[in-house]
Amino acid sequence: MRLYTNQRNSAGERVRIALNLKGLAYDYVSVPAMAPGEYQKLNPQGLMPALETDGRMIAQSAAILDFLEQRWPAPPLLPADPLIRAEARAFSQHIAAEMHALTVDRVRRFLAEELGVDEDGVARWLRHWMAKGLAALEATLERRAQDWPFCFADTPGWADLHLVPQLRNARRFGCDVEAYPRLLAVEARCVGLDAFVRARPENQPDYAGASIA
Numbered sequence: 001m002r003l004y005t006n007q008r009n010s011a012g013e014r015v016r017i018a019l020n021l022k023g024l025a026y027d028y029v030s031v032p033a034m035a036p037g038e039y040q041k042l043n044p045q046g047l048m049p050a051l052e053t054d055g056r057m058i059a060q061s062a063a064i065l066d067f068l069e070q071r072w073p074a075p076p077l078l079p080a081d082p083l084i085r086a087e088a089r090a091f092s093q094h095i096a097a098e099m100h101a102l103t104v105d106r107v108r109r110f111l112a113e114e115l116g117v118d119e120d121g122v123a124r125w126l127r128h129w130m131a132k133g134l135a136a137l138e139a140t141l142e143r144r145a146q147d148w149p150f151c152f153a154d155t156p157g158w159a160d161l162h163l164v165p166q167l168r169n170a171r172r173f174g175c176d177v178e179a180y181p182r183l184l185a186v187e188a189r190c191v192g193l194d195a196f197v198r199a200r201p202e203n204q205p206d207y208a209g210a211s212i213a
């Protein structure tokens with residue numbers, strides 16, 4: 001398998017963590033190192049990550065995670081119980097669709113360069129959507145059926161691999177994350193684990209200093 005990504009690609013970090021948790025080997029392809037337009041030809045969506053396998057290209061981190069989970073069910077990233085599984089998916093989707101999608105680099109650039117929003121305005125936009133999202137995630141963990149050490153299980157999985165890269169982005173946007181103790185407790189349990197450590201931006205071959213995506 002080949003993962004098209006780059007070090008700062010937080011949606012790609014989700015997939016890197018999943019591959020590591022499942023013990024799957026893959027080749028890392030740094031998209032910025034490709035010739036201009038080459039990646040778009042392989043992945044018409046043009047966003048990172050994408051996974052190449054069996055001669056096909058899968059776009060979108062959620063679709064890739066779904067593929068990995070079905071093709072290599074062990075160890076599972078999703079809870080077996082259908083209700084808890086749905087809750088883990090909803091938690092993760094909130095990060096991907098309601099937080100990351102509104103704060104990603106191309107949105108920040110469009111606000112600044114096309115709509116003329118000044119630096120302070122862009123910062124307010126980012127902190128608004130982040131704070132709203134983090135508050136919802138914290139409340140979700142508070143209402144869980146059980147007080148698991150990770151988001152929805154005794155082992156790290158789907159929700160945790162979404163949470164960790166997003167919390168890092170939140171800090172870089174200047175969000176105060178101290179108001180979310182349950183999120184921080186899960187993060188603290190994840191960050192030292194080998195699967196998470198190996199997926200971090202600074203441990204990727206194309207790392208070139210901290211940035212947000």
Ligand SMILES: N[C@@H](CCC(=O)N[C@@H](CS)C(=O)NCC(=O)O)C(=O)O
Nearest residue numbers: 009010011047048049060061106213
């Ligand atoms: N919903 C997509 C989001 C992908 C995405 O927005 N990736 C960003 C980096 S985290 C990207 O490719 N940015 C480059 C660009 O916008 O051109 C997923 O989960 O895979």
